[in-house]
Amino acid sequence: MAQAVGIDIGGTGIKGALVDTTKGILLSDRIKMDTPKGGEPDDIVKVVVTIIEQLKVEKTLPVGVCFPAIVIDGKTMSAANVSHKWINFEAEKFFEKALGRDIRFVNDADAAGVGEVRYGAAKDVAGLVLMTTLGTGIGSALIYDGVLVPNAELGHIEVDGKDAETRASYAAKERGRLSFRSWAKRLQRYYSALEFLLSPNLFVVGGGVSKSYEEFLPLLKLRTKIVPATLRNNAGILGAAALAVDRVDAAKIPAAKR
16 A cells, blocks of 8 residues: 655645555545645745644655646746745745655646546546646646646637636636526637647546536537546545655666666
C-alpha cells in the first residue's frame, strides 16, 4: 500500500487528508481550514503545516500539494484568487523547507484530472481524457493514456471572439442569472470547440455544479461521451497524493532505465 498526504489549496479553503494511492481512498478524515485573507505564501504554508500536524503522519511520507496556478518545475507562474506574490514563486522549494518533507507541487485542475483518471469517472478509459472544472473560471486537465499533459489552460481558448470562461463558467451563469438551458447553449459552443480541436475520447465535468449534471449535460449534443466527475471535493487531494508518490517511485528507478 502506497501512502501520501494530499493537500488541496483553494481561494476560500484548504483541505488535506492521508491517502492510500493504491486504492484511491482517504485513510483519514478530511481536514479543512479557511484560506487566510489575502492568500499570501507565508500565511498559506502555516495552514498547511497545521493540517499536516493534525493528520499526525510519518515524516517519511511524501506530500502532494495542488494549487490554482500554472506550475512549472515547482514554480507558480500565475495566481487565481490568491496573492500575486505567488507569481514566479518557488513554491515547491518554499513548502519543502517549511514542512521538512518531499513535496510535489502541481496545478489544481491537473491534480483533479489525475484523480478522476486513476480512481473516478475516467478510470480505465484509454486515449485522451479532457477534464474541465466549471466554477469561478474553467480549469482543465489533459491526460493521455494515463499520462498528464500539465498546465492546459483550456478555459482561455477563444470562442465566439471571447475568452471561453467569461461566457461558459459557472460564475458566468450566476452573473447572467441564466437558466440551465440557456447556460447549456454556451457550454455547447465551448465543448464543441474543444471537441473539434482535440478529439478527446472522454469529457469529464467537475466543479460544484457537477452535482446538478442532470440539469445540463443531457442538453449537450457531442460526438464525445461527456460524464460528471465522481470524486467531488476529494479529487484534488487524491490526485495530488498520487502525483507525489509517482515522483518518489520515479526517483527509485536508475536513470539509465527511465
